Structures are given as structure tokens and as C-alpha cells.
Amino acid sequence: MSNHKKRGMEFEYYLNKTNDFYRLTNKALIYKKPTPIQIVSVDYSKQNHVINKAFFSIPSTTDYNGIYRGKYIDFEAKQTNSLIGLSISQIHKHQLLHLLNVYNHGGISFLIIYFKKLGEIYIIFSNKIKELIDTNNVKVISLSHLKKYGHKIRLGISPYIDYLEVIDEIYQKYF
Amino acid sequence: MSNHKKRGMEFEYYLNKTNDFYRLTNKALIYKKPTPIQIVSVDYSKQNHVINKAFFSIPSTTDYNGIYRGKYIDFEAKQTNSLIGLSISQIHKHQLLHLLNVYNHGGISFLIIYFKKLGEIYIIFSNKIKELIDTNNVKVISLSHLKKYGHKIRLGISPYIDYLEVIDEIYQKYF
Numbered sequence: 001m002s003n004h005k006k007r008g009m010e011f012e013y014y015l016n017k018t019n020d021f022y023r024l025t026n027k028a029l030i031y032k033k034p035t036p037i038q039i040v041s042v043d044y045s046k047q048n049h050v051i052n053k054a055f056f057s058i059p060s061t062t063d064y065n066g067i068y069r070g071k072y073i074d075f076e077a078k079q080t081n082s083l084i085g086l087s088i089s090q091i092h093k094h095q096l097l098h099l100l101n102v103y104n105h106g107g108i109s110f111l112i113i114y115f116k117k118l119g120e121i122y123i124i125f126s127n128k129i130k131e132l133i134d135t136n137n138v139k140v141i142s143l144s145h146l147k148k149y150g151h152k153i154r155l156g157i158s159p160y161i162d163y164l165e166v167i168d169e170i171y172q173k174y175f
Numbered sequence: 176m177s178n179h180k181k182r183g184m185e186f187e188y189y190l191n192k193t194n195d196f197y198r199l200t201n202k203a204l205i206y207k208k209p210t211p212i213q214i215v216s217v218d219y220s221k222q223n224h225v226i227n228k229a230f231f232s233i234p235s236t237t238d239y240n241g242i243y244r245g246k247y248i249d250f251e252a253k254q255t256n257s258l259i260g261l262s263i264s265q266i267h268k269h270q271l272l273h274l275l276n277v278y279n280h281g282g283i284s285f286l287i288i289y290f291k292k293l294g295e296i297y298i299i300f301s302n303k304i305k306e307l308i309d310t311n312n313v314k315v316i317s318l319s320h321l322k323k324y325g326h327k328i329r330l331g332i333s334p335y336i337d338y339l340e341v342i343d344e345i346y347q348k349y350f
Contacts, residue, residue: 029273029276029277029280029282031235031236033208033209034208034210034211034212034232035212036209037210037226037229048230049231050228050230051212051230051231052227053226053227054212054225054226054229055223055225055226056223056226060206061206066240066247067247067249067277067281067282068280069280069281070246070247070280071245071246071247072241072242072245072247073247098204102204105203105204105243105244105245106244106245107242107245
């Protein structure tokens with residue numbers, strides 16, 4: 001795998017394990033979507049058809065979605081080596097738009113950001129991201145933004161990244 | 176594409192166009208998930224990384240999901256050349272289980288079945304499928320089952336396959 005791919009792997013692994021835990025305990029059904037690819041050529045001569053040429057596509061939505069407490073939940077996971085924050089440019093425009101659309105349709109939508117060098121994970125809801133961009137013309141979602149407008153995730157073992165704890169906390173207030 | 180792939184293409188095309196219409200009119204956000212594949216080998220030497228070996232994986236969930244009226248919606252699309260019905264064996268077991276799980280979590284989940292030779296499309300909700308299997312040991316979801324326990328979709332132009340019309344009709348009763 002390329003460096004680009006490798007970087008996100010560890011975080012993805014623990015997120016997937018967290019979602020497995022939520023499913024096994026019947027708390028929520030949340031899945032990572034398959035990586036979108038554009039298939040160019042397939043060899044159908046073998047019993048297991050072999051894709052022998054394909055490209056990675058730009059995702060039109062986000063990485064994760066599912067159902068929690070009957071509601072639609074949708075989020076994108078990002079990882080950064082920065083100690084300052086996550087650049088807005090690291091999020092595809094249509095992904096940001098998708099998260100806002102979900103919010104407008106009454107769903108739960110957010111970014112979950114892993115600060116690799118700090119070992120800290122934060123959530124910020126899409127309406128808060130919109131506020132930061134629209135009113136403050138923010139180019140970077142900084143740690144201080146996240147501490148003020150976001151929510152720090154408690155890390156553990158079962159599950160590893162208990163992001164639904166934050167959803168529960170604010171559920172009464174927002175949903 | 177193989178015959179297996181070709182068969183579903185037309186139905187998939189009109190479903191995707193229907194979902195585009197729902198998105199453009201801001202009625203719902205429903206997407207087809209990317210085809211799950213298992214990547215074996217990638218050439219990173221080119222600027223656009225080329226996947227040069229991959230296999231189709233068995234999907235762990237369904238083809239379509241999204242949000243409608245704030246609720247989670249999830250369904251699998253099937254097509255048949257039969258005039259009798261859809262064999263249960265044509266649905267992966269974990270897909271059926273997934274649809275039932277969604278129902279148990281308070282989501283809207285169903286099969287949408289296209290009878291190619293009749294030009295008719297039906298919806299059947301997952302709880303009804305479970306009833307048919309559990310109480311009647313049904314092996315085939317027949318046209319008469321669909322007429323009794325399912326809902327026929329009105330076909331049109333904008334959108335082509337207005338399945339949310341059925342959801343609206345029964346929304347008050349079930350959700």
C-alpha cells in the first residue's frame with residue numbers, strides 16, 4: 001500500500017472494530033462503505049472473475065453510515081499528523097456538502113478526527129463545521145476549535161473508540 | 176460484463192436515476208454503495224494508481240441505503256426473469272439478516288423486486304419477509320405473496336420508480 005493508504009489504516013482498523021462491537025452488542029448498525037473503484041477490465045474466463053484493471057474513484061459520499069436509535073448516522077473519518085488541526089482542504093467538497101445535507105434531512109452527521117501524534121480523537125458535528133467556515137472563514141479545524149465546538153472521544157478497549165457515548169450525551173439537546 | 180452482471184444493469188440504472196431525482200428535489204438522500212472488492216495488487220508507479228488484480232467480494236450488507244424523513248432507509252434490489260416469484264436463495268443470508276436488523280433498530284428496510292418479463296416492480300418490507308419464511312416456510316416470494324403482503328410501485332418518468340410513494344402511504348401506519 002502507498003504511504004497515503006497506510007497512514008489511515010490503524011485508525012480505520014480501530015473504528016471498524018468499534019463498529020463490530022456496536023453491532024455485536026446490538027447498539028447500532030454502522031458499516032464502512034466499500035472503497036469506490038472504477039472497473040475497466042474483468043477476466044470472466046476464470047471461475048472467480050478477476051478484475052485486472054481498475055482505478056480508485058473519488059468518493060461521492062462519506063466512509064461510514066448506518067442506523068443508531070432509529071436515526072440515520074453518517075460520518076467521515078480523518079487522520080492528521082499535525083499538532084495544529086485538520087485543513088478543510090483535506091475534506092472533499094462533496095463530502096462536506098453530503099454531511100450538511102444529512103444534517104438538513106434530520107440525520108446525525110459529523111467528522112471524526114484522529115490526531116496521531118497526540119493520540120486524541122475528536123468529533124465535530126457538520127452544522128458546527130458549517131458555522132466555522134461560514135462565519136469565521138476558517139481554513140483549518142484547529143484543536144482549539146475542536147475543544148470549543150467539538151467533543152473529545154474517550155478511548156478504551158470495549159469499544160476502542162466510543163463515539164456513540166458523545167452522541168448519547170448530546171442526543172437530548174440536539175435530536 | 177458477464178450475463179450475471181448485465182441482467183441487473185437496466186433496473187439498477189433506473190433506480191439510480193430515481194435516487195438522483197430524490198436528491199435533486201431534496202426529498203431523500205439515498206445512494207447505491209460501491210461494489211465491494213478485495214484488492215490484491217496495485218501498481219503505485221503511475222500517477223493514477225492502477226489496481227491490476229482484485230476480486231468481487233460477497234457483500235456483507237445491502238446495495239442501497241440513506242436517509243428519508245430523518246429515518247434510516249435500507250434496501251436490496253433484485254431482478255428476476257421468472258413469472259412466479261423470487262427464490263429466497265437469490266438473497267444472501269447475511270443480507271436478509273441485515274435487513275431484519277435494520278427493522279429491529281427502527282429503520283425502514285425492504286426488498287425491491289423487478290419482474291422483468293412483466294415490467295412490474297414490488298416492495299416487500301423485511302418484517303413481512305420474515306413472517307413468510309418463519310410461519311409459512313416459504314422458499315419463493317411469489318407474485319401472489321407480493322400482491323398480498325407487498326406493494327406494487329407505480330412507474331413513471333420523474334422519478335422512474337417512485338418507491339418512496341409507498342413508504343409515504345404506509346408511513347403513518349408503521350413508522
